Amino acid sequence: MLTVNDLVSTQSLGTRLLAGANGLERQVLWAHSCELSDPDRWLGPHELLMTVGLCVPREAEEQRDFVRKLDEAGLAGVALGDHPSLPPLSQELLDEADLRGFPVLLTNEETPFAAIGRTVAAATATTQTLQVLKLSKLYQLSTYAHADPKRLMDDLQALFRARLSVLDTQTGLVILEGPPLPGMSSTARERSYSLPGDSKVKLRVTEFPGEEISSFLLIHILQVIDVAVSQLLSSIRDRSDRTANMLEAILEGRIPDNLDSVRKLGTIADGYQMVAIVTDHGPKVARAVSILGMPVLAGLGRNSFYLLIPEHLREKVRQLLGDLGIRAAASSTYTDLRDAKFAAEEAQKVFSSGRANHQWIDFAGVPISLLTRSRKEASAIVQQVLGELSAPDAKTSALRETLFTFIANDRRWNETAAELGIHRQTLSYRLAKIKEITGRDTASSADLSAFWLAYQAWTSYMAVPD
Numbered sequence: 001m002l003t004v005n006d007l008v009s010t011q012s013l014g015t016r017l018l019a020g021a022n023g024l025e026r027q028v029l030w031a032h033s034c035e036l037s038d039p040d041r042w043l044g045p046h047e048l049l050m051t052v053g054l055c056v057p058r059e060a061e062e063q064r065d066f067v068r069k070l071d072e073a074g075l076a077g078v079a080l081g082d083h084p085s086l087p088p089l090s091q092e093l094l095d096e097a098d099l100r101g102f103p104v105l106l107t108n109e110e111t112p113f114a115a116i117g118r119t120v121a122a123a124t125a126t127t128q129t130l131q132v133l134k135l136s137k138l139y140q141l142s143t144y145a146h147a148d149p150k151r152l153m154d155d156l157q158a159l160f161r162a163r164l165s166v167l168d169t170q171t172g173l174v175i176l177e178g179p180p181l182p183g184m185s186s187t188a189r190e191r192s193y194s195l196p197g198d199s200k201v202k203l204r205v206t207e208f209p210g211e212e213i214s215s216f217l218l219i220h221i222l223q224v225i226d227v228a229v230s231q232l233l234s235s236i237r238d239r240s241d242r243t244a245n246m247l248e249a250i251l252e253g254r255i256p257d258n259l260d261s262v263r264k265l266g267t268i269a270d271g272y273q274m275v276a277i278v279t280d281h282g283p284k285v286a287r288a289v290s291i292l293g294m295p296v297l298a299g300l301g302r303n304s305f306y307l308l309i310p311e312h313l314r315e316k317v318r319q320l321l322g323d324l325g326i327r328a329a330a331s332s333t334y335t336d337l338r339d340a341k342f343a344a345e346e347a348q349k350v351f352s353s354g355r356a357n358h359q360w361i362d363f364a365g366v367p368i369s370l371l372t373r374s375r376k377e378a379s380a381i382v383q384q385v386l387g388e389l390s391a392p393d394a395k396t397s398a399l400r401e402t403l404f405t406f407i408a409n410d411r412r413w414n415e416t417a418a419e420l421g422i423h424r425q426t427l428s429y430r431l432a433k434i435k436e437i438t439g440r441d442t443a444s445s446a447d448l449s450a451f452w453l454a455y456q457a458w459t460s461y462m463a464v465p466d
Contacts, residue, residue: 001027001124002027002028002029002120002123002124003024003025003026003027003028004023004024004025004026004028004048004076004077004103004105005024005025006028006123007028007048007079007105007116007119007120008024008103008105010119012115013107013111013115013116013119014107014108014110014111015079015105015106015107015108015111015116016105016106017103017104017105018080018089018094018097018104018105018106019093019094019095019097019098019102019103019104020077020097020098020100020101020102020103020104021098021101021103022098022101023076023077023100023101023102023103024103026046026076026077026103027046027076028046028047028048028076028077028120028123028124029045029046029047029076029120029124029214030046030047030048030120030121030124030214030216031047031048031050031079031113031116031117031119031120031121032047032048032049032050032117033049033050033051033113033117034049034050034051034055035051035052035054035055036055037055038055038069039051039055039070040069040070040072040073040075041073043070043073043075043215044073044074044075044212044214044215044216044218045073045074045075045207045212045213045214045215046074046075046076046212046214047075047076047214047215048075048076048077048078048079048116048120049070049075049077049078049079050078050079050081050107050113050116050117051078051079051080051081052080052081052083052085052086053080053081053083053085053086053087054085056080056086056087056089057087058087058088059090060090060091060092060093061092063089063090063092063093063096064090064092064093064095064096066093067093067096067097067100067102067104068096068100070102071100071102072191073191074189074191074212075102076103077102077103077104077105078102078103078104078105079105079106079107079113079116080104080105080106080107081107081109081113082106082107082108082109083109089104134159134160134217135216135217135220137159138156138159138217138220138221138224139220139224141155141156141159141224142224142227146227146228146231149176149228149229149231149232150176152224152225152228153166153176153177153178153225153228154178154179156178156221156224156225157178157179157181160213160217160221161181161207161208161211162181162205162206162207162208162211162213163177163178163180163181163184163188163204163205163206163207164177164178164203164204164205164206164221164225165177165178165203165204165206166195166201166202166203166204166225166229167192167201167202167203167204168200168201168287168291169200169201169202170200170283170284170287171284171287171288171291171324172323172324173288173291173292175201175229175232175233175236175291176228176229176232181208183208184206184208188206188207188208188209189206189207189209189212190204190205190206190207191204191205191207192204192205193205193218193222195222195225195226195229196222196223196226197226197229197230197233198226198229198230198233201229201233203221203222203225205218236287236290236291237290239290240283240286240287240290240298243286243289243290243296243297243298243299244286244297244298244299244300245299246297246299247297247298247299247301247306247308248299248300250297250308250337250340251301251302251306251340251341251344253338253341255337255338270310270311270312270335271310271311271333271334271335272308272309272310272311272333272334272335272337272343273308273309273311273314273330273331273332273333273334273343273347274306274307274308274309274330274331274334274340274343274344274346274347275306275307275308275309275317275321275328275329275330275331275347276301276303276304276305276306276328276329276330276331276344276347276348276350276351277304277305277306277307277321277326277327277328277351278304278305278326278327279300279304279305281305281324281326282298282299282300282305284324284326285298285305285307285320285321285324285326286298286299286305288320288324289307289317289320292320294309294313294316294317295310295313296308296309296310296313296317301344301348302344303348304344304347304348304351306344306347307328308340308343311333314330318360321359321360322359322360326359327351327358327359327360328351328359328360328361329347329348329350329351329360329361329362329363330347330350330360330361330362330363331343331344331346331347331350331363332346332363346363347363350362350363352445352449352450352453378457378458379457381453381454381457382454382457382458385438385440385450385451385453385454386400386438386454387437387438387439388437388438389403389434389437389438398430399430399433399434399437400458401420402416402420402422402427402430402431402434403430403431403434403442403451403455404455404458404459405419405420406427406431406442407442407448407451407452407455408455411442411448413427
């Protein structure tokens, strides 16, 4: 195998080492001249970048970043032409190269880059032949692309001795991957590439040190895996669409004929819950449950995005939403799909009444009636929403009165300040103090809904003496 040290040791090439001596044994499969501002995008593992300096930034920190990007792309090193266009090399660039063991070479002005290219090509002719043979084998394996994507991934890993995983960047979930490779440690190099057919899906390649896949082969691997994954992605999208249509029908009081294609009707009798989340997070969650193949219906409702889940999957769905960083609220348990509309309304009310910093809120023990039916229920609502703001002292009462007046005036600042006989700045200070005490913000729709419930409970029962 040709190494960087071989090039430095060949006197006729007029090339010497400037930094990165610990990387002299890096293998060189190809040498390529590039003057684009982002050469790390165009060259890959074991390839030597040759440049007269047009792609080298001038600022010290940018030069450090330049070396970092080339090294992370797996390049063998960089050969800088001794040319007037080469900017002064900073100590930061040299230090970063030494730290990473990334060879930075200087080629004299009498040596054409073509000479280095021909030397590399001649020395690696056998290696190039082996790569062509691997390419032929790759396309033989591609016959499994549609029929058996899992087998394809396993065989590709065996052929290239690298861990291959297809990741969905929208959810962070693995769509397809090969088995762990024995002996692969935490020091293995990881790289990611967008698939040609879907930029939201990436191929993560984890390689043994010194055994990185060349960019020549990577281009073809991406094409083959893209074909294999395209059918899986189509199935994921179809499933999301079907479950959304089914949930829409159920919320309208109709039971879809094809419900069994997603979930077993037998689980309904064991109980289900409706889960409400913010509408903007809906597509992400729907995609996640489809990737995981969960028997969950996910779709848009009137006020929220909803998930209809079998009760036995409650903890798995809760864990998934927690991993995705999505706040949710669950209804009580129902056993008849004809009650789905009521379950959705219940979940939405729980969602609106819950604290914004709670990741998951259950219906159990949360009185959320729009019209409270007793002093006990009103007291529970007030305590849950207002907390310390329900205290009877004069200072707290003034803050509570400010909040209720603000709500009664539909958050109109001038009318509220005039009714309370205070300045707008005083009103702003009091609202900030209310947020500090309760952890809720009147600018938040969910928190405002909770405040409104507390206001109704207070005026209906709490303000009336026994």
